[in-house]
Amino acid sequence: MSSLPFRNAVLTGACGGLGQALARELFAAGASVALVGLNREVLDALAATAPQRCAVYTPDVADSAAMQALAADWIARFGPPDLVIANAGVAGGFETAEAGDLAVMQRMLEINLLGPATTFQPFLRAWREGEAGAVQATRRALVGVASIAGWRGMPGNGAYCASKGGLIRYLESLRAECRGSAVTVHTVSPGYLRTALTAGNRFAMPGLLEPDGAARALLAGVAAGREHIVLPRRIGWLSAALGLLPARWHDALLRGQPRKPRAGEEGATAIPGLTPPPR
Numbered sequence: 001m002s003s004l005p006f007r008n009a010v011l012t013g014a015c016g017g018l019g020q021a022l023a024r025e026l027f028a029a030g031a032s033v034a035l036v037g038l039n040r041e042v043l044d045a046l047a048a049t050a051p052q053r054c055a056v057y058t059p060d061v062a063d064s065a066a067m068q069a070l071a072a073d074w075i076a077r078f079g080p081p082d083l084v085i086a087n088a089g090v091a092g093g094f095e096t097a098e099a100g101d102l103a104v105m106q107r108m109l110e111i112n113l114l115g116p117a118t119t120f121q122p123f124l125r126a127w128r129e130g131e132a133g134a135v136q137a138t139r140r141a142l143v144g145v146a147s148i149a150g151w152r153g154m155p156g157n158g159a160y161c162a163s164k165g166g167l168i169r170y171l172e173s174l175r176a177e178c179r180g181s182a183v184t185v186h187t188v189s190p191g192y193l194r195t196a197l198t199a200g201n202r203f204a205m206p207g208l209l210e211p212d213g214a215a216r217a218l219l220a221g222v223a224a225g226r227e228h229i230v231l232p233r234r235i236g237w238l239s240a241a242l243g244l245l246p247a248r249w250h251d252a253l254l255r256g257q258p259r260k261p262r263a264g265e266e267g268a269t270a271i272p273g274l275t276p277p278p279r
Helices: 017-028 040-047 064-078 101-131 158-178 211-223 233-242 247-255
Strands: 008-012 032-036 054-057 083-086 140-145 183-190 228-231
Touching: 008 017, 008 064, 008 101, 017 032, 017 040, 017 211, 032 040, 032 064, 040 054, 054 064, 064 101, 083 101, 101 140, 101 158, 140 158, 140 211, 158 183, 183 211, 211 228
Parallel strands: 008 032, 008 083, 032 054, 083 140, 140 183, 183 228
Antiparallel strands: none
């Protein structure tokens, strides 16, 4: 049994590579887990490994009413969580000159940036209401899975970089708001993970990390109280080093790399709820 301290967790993006790995680690630690995602078959298979300690939900994470209903149901059945991980995310190439790609940006911002806020909101409200007047509040953790792509814009990836950069700033703001309370806020910046989101990438992916290793490092970092978690650490050092280059050199280096497939192109990952189609 794992030594992780978490006993009640809510996990979005639970049917992706990192999400499934996180769910397995949490189940191994003895936690009850709300599995949130869109692939019911994958979620049901995960749930079968700990049927008495989980529930499956399939909302659009950007739908605040659906996420509030999810939170109310989970709390009624299992009590308030001590860990909420906003892991749901989508990725894809983006070209500003193409009008259809504006729908891609809108949907990506809804899932990657609005989604964490709609995920956190009902649980943060429940924690504050439940702890009003309490002698000693229980530690709670909010975790947002961003990306090193949010550290600096990359050619052909403007929508994704904007969504993850915005998420990093949102988490900074939320952390400041929660400072001094029992709620901790953690920003996770993965580099390249071997998941469906990177399967179609045409460019080099240094430091490619397997989801199981990333999940263990993420949860260990949160348990240790680290507010900023980079997976793996060496990719953060590389990205920071590249950031020291003059902007013109940095841009020239990245502009020469193959670009991430756009929606509708071979190798592109699906973006749920994308309407109208970009082509």
